[in-house]
Amino acid sequence: MAEHKLLLEHTDDPMFRTLAGYKAKGGYKGLERALKMERQAVIDEVKASGLRGRGGAGFPTWIKWNGIVKDKVGPHYLICNADEGEPGTFKDKELMENTPFLLIEGMTIAAHAVQADAGYVYIRGEFIDSAIAIRNAIDEAYDAGLLGKDSLGKGTNFDLYVHMGAGSYECGEESALMSSLMGERGMPRLKFPHVPLPTVRGVWDKPTIINNVETYACAPYILDKGGEAYAKFGASTKNSRGTKIFSVSGHVNKPANYEIEFGTSLAELLELAGGMKGGALKACVPGGSSVPMINAEDTMKAILGYEEMSDVKSMVGSGGCMFLNEHTCIVTFIWRTAKFYANESCGKCTPCREGTKWLLNTLDRIVAGGGKAGDVELMLDICSQIDGRSFCGLGDAAAWPVQGAIRVFREEFDYYIEHGRSIVQSEASKFMLPGEMLTVAK
Amino acid sequence: MSELLQIGSHNQRPNPPKPDEVEMKFSAIGVSELEILKCQYPEIKACILPALWIAQREYGGTLSGNAIAEVAIRLNRSYAEIEGVATFYSMYNTHHAVGKHKIEVCTCLTCYVEGSYRIWDYLKSKLGVGHGKTTSDGMFTLEEVECLDACDRAPVLQVGDQYIGPVSESDIDHLLEKLRATKESTAVQMADAIVKVHLRNGGR
Numbered sequence A: 001m002a003e004h005k006l007l008l009e010h011t012d013d014p015m016f017r018t019l020a021g022y023k024a025k026g027g028y029k030g031l032e033r034a035l036k037m038e039r040q041a042v043i044d045e046v047k048a049s050g051l052r053g054r055g056g057a058g059f060p061t062w063i064k065w066n067g068i069v070k071d072k073v074g075p076h077y078l079i080c081n082a083d084e085g086e087p088g089t090f091k092d093k094e095l096m097e098n099t100p101f102l103l104i105e106g107m108t109i110a111a112h113a114v115q116a117d118a119g120y121v122y123i124r125g126e127f128i129d130s131a132i133a134i135r136n137a138i139d140e141a142y143d144a145g146l147l148g149k150d151s152l153g154k155g156t157n158f159d160l161y162v163h164m165g166a167g168s169y170e171c172g173e174e175s176a177l178m179s180s181l182m183g184e185r186g187m188p189r190l191k192f193p194h195v196p197l198p199t200v201r202g203v204w205d206k207p208t209i210i211n212n213v214e215t216y217a218c219a220p221y222i223l224d225k226g227g228e229a230y231a232k233f234g235a236s237t238k239n240s241r242g243t244k245i246f247s248v249s250g251h252v253n254k255p256a257n258y259e260i261e262f263g264t265s266l267a268e269l270l271e272l273a274g275g276m277k278g279g280a281l282k283a284c285v286p287g288g289s290s291v292p293m294i295n296a297e298d299t300m301k302a303i304l305g306y307e308e309m310s311d312v313k314s315m316v317g318s319g320g321c322m323f324l325n326e327h328t329c330i331v332t333f334i335w336r337t338a339k340f341y342a343n344e345s346c347g348k349c350t351p352c353r354e355g356t357k358w359l360l361n362t363l364d365r366i367v368a369g370g371g372k373a374g375d376v377e378l379m380l381d382i383c384s385q386i387d388g389r390s391f392c393g394l395g396d397a398a399a400w401p402v403q404g405a406i407r408v409f410r411e412e413f414d415y416y417i418e419h420g421r422s423i424v425q426s427e428a429s430k431f432m433l434p435g436e437m438l439t440v441a442k
Numbered sequence B: 001m002s003e004l005l006q007i008g009s010h011n012q013r014p015n016p017p018k019p020d021e022v023e024m025k026f027s028a029i030g031v032s033e034l035e036i037l038k039c040q041y042p043e044i045k046a047c048i049l050p051a052l053w054i055a056q057r058e059y060g061g062t063l064s065g066n067a068i069a070e071v072a073i074r075l076n077r078s079y080a081e082i083e084g085v086a087t088f089y090s091m092y093n094t095h096h097a098v099g100k101h102k103i104e105v106c107t108c109l110t111c112y113v114e115g116s117y118r119i120w121d122y123l124k125s126k127l128g129v130g131h132g133k134t135t136s137d138g139m140f141t142l143e144e145v146e147c148l149d150a151c152d153r154a155p156v157l158q159v160g161d162q163y164i165g166p167v168s169e170s171d172i173d174h175l176l177e178k179l180r181a182t183k184e185s186t187a188v189q190m191a192d193a194i195v196k197v198h199l200r201n202g203g204r
């Protein structure tokens, strides 16, 4: 199987970033068709496509859109989650930089389906090139009457704005993103069932739809070619339809974004990325730092699909796929992962705020050579107190990689704790360590 | 022990200026940009983040106590609220005065396995400062940051609005030389670019 490019087909073509070039390649046909359809028919088309959210959770997109208040009273809002922050993921960045109109057309289609009056693209603060590309595309679309007054037919307006983040991973979590958009600290809000879903009461307490960049970017194809045409891709999987962009990085020869059909194997993805570099495959983190890592054997048999990945006890996640070679010390890799979550925890709830720091403290000690018998059990205990007990998904995401690594590479942790140094002793492995740890590695 | 990236001894904030001592320093452009922004959200409170970007540009890259107070006055919010929001986000320079150029080195997972700590150590010794510190000539501020989401180019660093990667030690020598010769502050340029993308046609 090779790549199937529905979204990334024209990334090399600079003209595709202009409205004229985009239209020349068939752009805006999806919106044209959608505007002739009833709103419910648009949602049904998305239902037929089987599209699931590409931001990490894989929630069926049509259910979200269908949940919007039908008898509109006040304004409805549409948000694009472009706060890509998951370590290992860089697909939204490429989509925004090279195919900005796919996102804008997709959001306009969604705006029609859910009767949105205004949309906000919440872009991660560091992504200035992406933001400029989106800005220019929005300006062009306004000038052509594709956004703004009467853009969804006479008397129906849709405005689209850019809002920049300012450096916080947690703002990718949808309710934290809404807090941030409203001008607050990026902390999550109480969710269903305690309060209504965002589709009923979201940002500014108004009905709101929030989706990932890639999710919106799929809509033009689905509305142009039809949901069934889209659903033909990935038909070999249980319940994953269409294509998915995987950001491949780590010890591979050609790190880049690869768009593949669901049902492709992880081994084929590795092959697409030019195979391993600097040593044999040891482990793979298939869906961004938050998902459990898997060993080489499982990597070779894993099939990319939402349900299929759970067969190897991992997840598709955001599609940030990191391959690690035999010179990687798993213990220090997990130490760096724990540092990420300890840094990014927003501090709202105790299990995550304290737990992530304790995980890091313990790993700090182990990595510095001061590990004690029982440390592995201690970490598992901390993880079990975070997982499922924190306020938002960041806590779970901090626990899973540690639990996963201990499950698969337990002997590396035991060795490190007993000997005060890594089981992996090569120049390449020392190359990775921070200066203050080099003395420990001897 | 790991130094947590955003918490540490450098995390000291100035006392708020007395209300009658706040200097209003926004340029005419900054003021008019803020007026446009106010029309883009249903509530003025939502302008806090973009207004802080304007302030970061107008105050030379650092959000001083006066900068926070000016934003509070212009948006009719309390000082404590603006201060609370600003200190949550890592890209607002609230913890320390930044130099002309802020060099942000990603040491997160992919960069980590590609040897970003060698780049980090090299920069630390070359500049003689550690995380969150500025060189005595006020030229460079060094920061260790989390994934910049350009892992295909690992190891990556960011200066202003530029991503640079993959970087080697010799690239860094060139980069520092180039930055020393740059007149404009890349920290200010970055804030300016971020303000502009909020506005149709860049506010022109």
Ligand SMILES: Cc1cc2nc3c(=O)[nH]c(=O)nc-3n(C[C@H](O)[C@H](O)[C@H](O)COP(=O)(O)O)c2cc1C
Binding pocket: A052, A053, A054, A055, A056, A057, A058, A059, A061, A081, A082, A083, A084, A085, A086, A169, A170, A171, A172, A173, A174, A175, A210, A211, A212, A213, A215, A216, A392, A393, A394, A397
């Ligand atoms: C800690 C955390 C970080 C997240 N970061 C992102 C992100 O950077 N981008 C994203 O699209 N979704 C992110 N999500 C998922 C969102 O909460 C949400 O599920 C998603 O935006 C829904 O869009 P989708 O249905 O199109 O996937 C994150 C979730 C959590 C818990």
Ligand code: SF4
Binding pocket: A170, A188, A344, A345, A346, A347, A348, A349, A350, A352, A353, A390, A391, A392, A393, A394, A395, A396
């Ligand atoms: S789980 Fe972590 S990030 Fe989420 S609310 Fe709790 S402290 Fe904040």
Ligand code: FES
Binding pocket: A087, A088, A089, B106, B107, B108, B109, B110, B111, B112, B146, B147, B148, B149, B150, B151, B154, B155, B156
């Ligand atoms: S890990 Fe450095 S850019 Fe992603």
